[in-house]
Amino acid sequence: MAQAHMTAAALKAAHGWADDDVEIVVIQTTGDKVQDRALAEIGGKALWTKELDAALIDGRIDIGVHSMKDVETQLRDGIALAAMLPRADVRERLIGATSIAALPQGARVGTSSPRRAAQVKAQRPDISTEILRGNVATRLAKVESGAIDATLLAAAGLDRLGQSVGSLIELDAMLPASAQGAVGITAREGDVMTLLRLAPINHPDTFMCVSLERAFLAALGGTCHSPVAALAQLTGDTIAFRAQLLAEDGSEVQAGSFSARIDHAQARVEALAAELLGRAGHALRGLFHPPGA
Numbered sequence: 001m002a003q004a005h006m007t008a009a010a011l012k013a014a015h016g017w018a019d020d021d022v023e024i025v026v027i028q029t030t031g032d033k034v035q036d037r038a039l040a041e042i043g044g045k046a047l048w049t050k051e052l053d054a055a056l057i058d059g060r061i062d063i064g065v066h067s068m069k070d071v072e073t074q075l076r077d078g079i080a081l082a083a084m085l086p087r088a089d090v091r092e093r094l095i096g097a098t099s100i101a102a103l104p105q106g107a108r109v110g111t112s113s114p115r116r117a118a119q120v121k122a123q124r125p126d127i128s129t130e131i132l133r134g135n136v137a138t139r140l141a142k143v144e145s146g147a148i149d150a151t152l153l154a155a156a157g158l159d160r161l162g163q164s165v166g167s168l169i170e171l172d173a174m175l176p177a178s179a180q181g182a183v184g185i186t187a188r189e190g191d192v193m194t195l196l197r198l199a200p201i202n203h204p205d206t207f208m209c210v211s212l213e214r215a216f217l218a219a220l221g222g223t224c225h226s227p228v229a230a231l232a233q234l235t236g237d238t239i240a241f242r243a244q245l246l247a248e249d250g251s252e253v254q255a256g257s258f259s260a261r262i263d264h265a266q267a268r269v270e271a272l273a274a275e276l277l278g279r280a281g282h283a284l285r286g287l288f289h290p291p292g293a
Contacts, residue, residue, distance in 0.1 A: 003065050003183045025060065049071060063198065064186040068214075082195050086206055088182075089159060090155075090171070090180050090231060091169055094150060094152055094167050097149070108127075108148045110150070111132055112133045116129075119229070122251075125249075132151055185198055210232075212269050222288055227245070230244075252284050254279050274290075
């Protein structure tokens with residue numbers, strides 16, 4: 001909802017519209033309803049997008065607003081990724097300790113993210129992770145009550161809710177998920193008027209970096225079961241790209257990076273995906289299904 005209101009505000013500012021010119025339609029997704037299982041077990045990222053895609057296709061809404069890290073790399077036929085708002089903080093916040101190193105021996109960390117679980121275990125094999133889903137208040141309450149010792153949440157989401165809690169984890173300690181911190185806006189393919197209305201609120205640098213991160217995922221053939229991190233950062237006409245593939249238990253981490261001009265970045269992303277998969281052990285490689293493999 002916070003992201004929907006951000007998008008409505010951006011459209012009103014860009015076009016000089018009044019409050020009544022934009023209507024927010026609340027659609028509860030399967031991902032909202034099912035809170036006791038990991039997404040990978042019950043359908044993956046489509047649980048956050050399929051209801052909004054259906055509403056777009058049948059004309060109940062004109063645009064869908066998403067956390068980009070929840071959007072599948074292959075969009076449904078008839079759906080276009082039309083715009084992204086300026087990217088927010090891509091880092092994680094750790095709730096319950098000042099750092100991963102400061103967590104007590106054998107700490108229980110709640111997370112539904114295979115990436116976060118693998119990254120924590122790679123640094124602290126003694127730590128156990130357990131599934132934790134629900135909204136921010138639910139997750140914070142689990143730490144407060146002692147049901148778990150700690151959890152990790154995206155700084156961007158907390159910032160949008162005005163929640164300055166936890167300790168920031170720097171990028172050298174934990175790379176984010178592909179597209180973390182970005183809000184994406186979908187529309188119907190061929191809906192020229194809506195696409196034109198969205199163009200002024202698109203942030204090109206964010207769109208470019210997130211698209212490269214999504215291309216990395218696509219080249220890997222990653223799924224919700226695949227612990228993978230990726231971050232593209234643009235400075236001038238140069239892309240700096242970092243990525244990790246991780247075994248689910250953190251026992252293997254394959255990392256790589258490159259710096260390249262924008263016009264060479266797509267090819268370098270695909271090459272890096274192939275390089276990391278080529279280096280990976282059998283179990284880690286088995287978490288990915290690259291196209292044509």
